[in-house]
Amino acid sequence: MGADARGDVRGRGRGGRALVLAACGGLLATGCATMPDSGEVQGVRGANAGDSQVRVYAVAPRENANPDEIVDGFLEAMTSDDPGFATARKYLTRKAAKSWKPEQSITVLGGTAPDREQADRTANLETQGRTYPISGRRIAVVDDRHAYRPTVPEEYAQAIHVVQEPTAGGKDKEWRIDDLPPGLILGEADFLRNYRSVNTYYFASGENWLVADPVYIRQRQDPVTRMDPVTQTVKALLEGPTPWLRPVVDSPYPTGTGLKEDVTTLTTDDQSTLKVPLNVKADRFGGEVCRRLAAQLLVTLGDLPSVNVDQVELLDAGGKGLCRLGKGQAEEFQAVRETGRDEAAYFVAEDGRMMALAPSGKDAAQSAAPVPGPLGKGTVPLGAVAVTHDGALAAGVSKDGTALHVSSLTSDQEQAQTVLRSRAGAGARPEDRLSEPSWDGRGDLWIADRAPGHQRLVVVPGGTGKWTEVRARWLTEDTRVESLRVSADGVRIALLITRDGRTTLQIGRIEREDGTDEQVVSVRDLQPVALRMESVSAVSWAGPSRLVVVGREAGGVQQIRYLQTDGSTSATSVLPGLNGVSAVAAPHRENQPLVAASRNDGIVRLMPGANWQPVVKAGTAPVYPG
Known part of the structure; x- marks a missing residue:
């Protein structure tokens, strides 16, 4: 694997694994994880944390890859931007590939802890496969609502199990993963490279000002939804507040309000207006409800460096404009109003x-x-x-x-x-x-x-x-x-x-x-x-x-x-x-x-x-x- 002038990182197979790990950031520590022949999981130094310019491209398993290469390749593929994590799924059995849900959660690991056991090499590989322990210090979990929750750094002890599965033709067998931890497992450096914190905003209960609710979205296109960062952010807002904040905030829009089906990209026009197509009919969206949702979107999108939004226009299911709101109008919903004076x-x-x-x-x-x-x-x-x-x-x-x-x-x-x-x-x-x-x-x-x-x-x-x-x-x-x-x-x-x-x-x-x-x-x-x-x-x-x-x-x-x-x-x-x-x-x-x-x-x-x-x-x- 090597990094070109654009910061891209591509896999080059087992022979280039050391370069892969040095370039792409951390799985178990601050670097990617590798599965050496001894069976222990080791952490190596990786790219600078949060380097969003580096992109990792997953590499499919080679023919007749051994168990070490399968586990190694899968761990690397989880750090990539591959649409649908399609390449990562090629390392799984057909059943596991269908059931694995990378969007379910993200486990963030930082630092390493000594393995208490090595990969099980005494088992009968033909009948029982091989188990690879994964260890590290779990520092946080991100749930399916994008909420980040830190944990007291604690030992993370999970395992990946590989077996031999018949190929599509049925004549040969290939090593594949049939059992693995839920969701994604990322080192802190890879997490910060792939994800960024964004404040979504909701109204304080019974009040007219907004409350920030931080969530994490992908820095680039989301592999699962194929949405760009702006669309991810709008989707996260419409899904509602995170569970911890929900009891003290309100969302004015009707239950079920979301983006129009198949919308994956949102861009501003030449007047810096962002038009947001919704899945609701105009008669379900009163004027004040529309105005308050537009304010939520304007303030939320102001936290994204990739887009400059001066106005938000909401569209109903038929493409008809519901309302439009500009930055100056949204200012009245801020908890602290802009006065133009220096703070004392x-x-x-x-x-x-x-x-x-x-x-x-x-x-x-x-x-x-x-x-x-x-x-x-x-x-x-x-x-x-x-x-x-x-x-x-x-x-x-x-x-x-x-x-x-x-x-x-x-x-x-x-x-x-x-x-x-x-x-x-x-x-x-x-x-x-x-x-x-x-x-x-x-x-x-x-x-x-x-x-x-x-x-x-x-x-x-x-x-x-x-x-x-x-x-x-x-x-x-x-x-x-x-x-x-x-x-x-x-x-x-x-x-x-x-x-x-x-x-x-x-x-x-x-x-x-x-x-x-x-x-x-x-x-x-x-x-x-x-x-x-x-x-x-x-x-x-x-x-x-x-x-x-x-x-x-x-x-x-x-x-x-x-x-x-x-x-x-x-x-x-x-x-x-x-x-x-x-x-x-x-x-x-x-x-x-x-x-x-x-x-x-x-x-x-x-x-x-x-x-x-x-x-x-x-x-x-x-x-x-x-």
Whole structure:
């Protein structure tokens, strides 16, 4: 196998197998897998993870191929773009080829583990065939709805079994695979080369703004559906939200709505309008329903680099236009509206005052100023702060963690309103009292009270109303919420939770239901995110479905990286190193700088494509609105 100038990779049979493995990326580790004559599965180095320019072309089995070559060739063929995985099926028995469903799931493996057994070479090959163990560390599974779910890295132990099957003419026999694990098995590098994360968007239940739901689609044409990436994305959206998010989002279109049959390619016209033919009749699609679906499609397709869509037009089953929506009209459905202004960052000064960080500036005198009102005057020394998405209100937790205060940032009011006090006793440590606060896009204020024996999550409607204790069955006596950050859409919450001496990052789903006297709010179904990190010390939302996480891998140094809310990552997600980071804050838009607090450098800022730059010599708890 060799790679030509276009990045294509073609198989050249058993003699070129070493080059095949070196070029095409990883099955069991970061490289493709091979089946050497000894029968053990070994991992070798492969192409750079996520190199989508490299294409692998599968090679059919040669005549009279031995069992090793059959298993080897099949593992390679699973990494290819072969339509229908037709070549991969040639390595299977006729029965197995019909029953194998590569679209059923994807098992993602990273790293290798020593095989506990070799291929069974003591069996009677004529009657029993041969079993080849496959081992590695399973790090994730992608289901048939394209949802990525990370797993605690664990040993993956499955097997491929080969037997001799009569050829079509019935005179000879050829080795073929008759038993294999379900779906596709890909190494992390091959997975990132073949698939990309895309945000599909659905409406928050009962609301008028959109929530991101990340899924994975093929980088190029899907081998099974033959759809291009744009069509795959539209299809994934119309199939509905992933199971985890489904309880808190709505899809306005009628059940059964999908693409018109046999549509595999969608392209824009010369006015950057994408026409989407649906399988529904016009009388089933009201004007507002059509408009909201068009908004979902516009925002979703904005995440695809391969297409520039300025307008979406939906067509009914007869080709008649149902509605058309442009980017400007879709803006009203965003959880965070575009204002055209730079996002402001805030932090707490050494003396406990709340400070606003200027968009530019080189030293403390030029870079920061106290906010208007009592929180900027230092009347109550603060330890952590938060600001509403519209910049109108600020919340501050006292430096000793005893009280939560709220004040206007648009008027110079005399005194902040105290909306909550910790249940911790007088001798408690600040870290055993109130956590840092966070605002969601609805204008509600969230905080955790970490009082031993009285731990609770609390939401304050509007930031100034009567606080409500959040239902959280997972919050037991041995569980401690170190910090929290609520998404702008108000349906997800990022939590740093300490249990058994280890701090992990979990994403919870926020559910709201109307009770007799007031709304009942719950946080349910926590999902681990940063499973490869031994501990996590800080987190911030960085847009609709991305997080910036500060943590440490086992035996490693502290690092700052981007993670998707589904736990997936990419080879380019690690940010420049920074020592002693205690907090990090990310803007909603990618073109604005990250801000962090470093024990060595104070408040620092990271512009896109640059390195960290000190801004204020002393300060803590940086935040962007949210």
